Amino acid sequence: MKNKNSKMIRLCQTALFAALCFVSFTFLQIKIPVPGGDATSLHIGNAFCVLASLLLGGWYGGLAGAIGMTIADLLDPVYILVAPKTFILKLCIGLITGLVAHNYAKINNSNDKGYIFKWSIIASICGLAFNVIFDPVVGYFYKQYILGQPQKAASVLAKLSAFTTFFNAVVSVILVALIYNAILPILKKSGFLMPVGKDK
Secondary structure (H helix, E strand, C coil), X not given: CHHHHHHHHHXXXXXXXXXXXXXXXXXXXXXXXXXXXXXXXXXXHHHHHHHHHHHHCXXXXXXXXXXXXXXXXXXXXXXXXXXXXXXXXXXXXXXXXXXXXXXXXXHHHCCXXXXXHHHHHHHHHHHHHHHHHHHHHHHHHHHHHHCCCCHHHHHHHHHHHHHHHHHHHHHHHXXXXXXXXXXXXXXXXXXXXXXXXXXX
């Protein structure tokens, strides 16, 4: 019974972070139009994907980001066609962040605030660095070879996307470092934070 309750709590937490990813991307973004009807955005949606991965583990955090941001794409006429790409990339952000934070650094087993702060930043950088590299690259090939967009248009979007993705990553790392390390002691004290253990 306890195991079932733990799983239900984890799923509720995942749903909460999925909602935060959705809201932050949908309502707190600055959309930058690109010729050809495309766009790229400045947003903090990835910050909540990373934050969820630090708190819940890579699988649940990645799913929260993937589900929340994919739903946001599906409800936006500009992004609806790239929703599959979004799901895969956001899931990978979460998995990489969780792998570094929990499987390698094991930050949940430490009470050293300096150690936790350092590795929360490193894990965030690793997850978001993946996105900075692969979002423009995957986006370029996805647009050109799957959606049939002309090479020039796909190239312009990839270049602009590389800039916005990098900017988003820097802002997200700062936000996550501040929020995670501020709320972690509160969540531990309240008992709301469940042990991550192995990311499964």
